[in-house]
Amino acid sequence: MINLENNIEALLFLKGEPMTIKQLSKILKETESNIESAINSLQTNLSGRGIRLIKKEDSVMLTTSPESSGFTKELMKEEFDSELTKSSLETLSIIAYKSPISRSKIDYIRGVNSAFTVRNLLIRGLVERIVNPKDNRGYLYKPSFHLLQYLGIQDIKDLPEYGEFDKKSEEFIENVKSDEENINSSDSA
């Protein structure tokens, strides 16, 4: 298993961008479940090091550690705008904690139209969207790798209090919105 872990590490290092478990499984000629468990132990083993494995759904990528941020930023010599507007912050939080989520649900939670804000987050690469598998007229929004990199976390589940958005309220929104969406599905962002 150590060998598989090492090989995954080598491939991810070489690639320098996200790879899917599927791709890794094809190259390494291992089952996807073997790849997945090797990825998990690689992530654990890297947790104290200068390189981290970050994971988003079925994709993984190597990054520098958040602890080295001071020096890596220096090397990259880029300006990192860490300020988010109030509406960006709220919208981003909803997507981070409740992804994948449709724009109408974001609007519902915020009580305000978020089309502009969501578009802005998309342009900044902080979120990404997929076609809603249940309704191909709309999109679902999800955190991007870029967001994980910005937050210095290896998995969106690492966010404090993630998943404590209790199931009850989840169902509440789900029910209300499924009614509303039937009447008003104008998710055009």
Place this chain on the structure above:
Amino acid sequence: MYSIKLNQFEGPLDLLLDLIEKKKLSINELSLATISDQYLEYLKQLENFPLEEVAGFVVIASTLILIKSKSLIPSLELTEEEEESIGELEERLKQYQRIKELSLNIKKFFGKNLQFSRESFKGMEMGFIEPKKLTLNSVVSIIKEILNNFPKIEKLPEITVKKIISMEEKINELTERIKTKMELSFAEFSKSKKNDNKELKMEIIVSFLAMLELVKRGIIIVSQSKAFDNIRIKNKE
């Protein structure tokens, strides 16, 4: 009176939540009834009301009026739908409040400790590009060529000091030789030990000049039977 800065709210929920939290109330029917007047007051004050948001503000205003009415007239019978919309408003506010709390986490983390990927290699196709024509022999011959092209170690130029045949020497030589030998040919006299053609010529020329000089001084007599024939040199005495 409690005053609200205008246009600082994102939407009706933001406004409601702010009103409730400023009064340190928790979200329930009672607190909503309490702040409903302020909410309506805010709407009235709002100039340049953002048109897209009107509906949202008004829907919530109507629910608030409903809540207020219910609190003033306990006997008021609400329909099931009306009860639902009150419950929904409470629930949405709680959701929104929760998101606001959670957004502090995002705010705290965002952009503080960045994790970089190897962006510089992003999109670069990985693969071995076969160097065609590369063989062991070609490598060897290239190395040789490189070695040959190294600058040569320059030898210091050797200065060859040319022996200058002086006329005087020749004159003396001829004088000496003609004293001991009564007669000699020019060919004999100008015969050189040198192999170099150029030097040989030089020697002949100098010898000829020396001969002429001695003729002039009246030391020797020269004779030539025909053109390009050997010149006979004789002592005049």
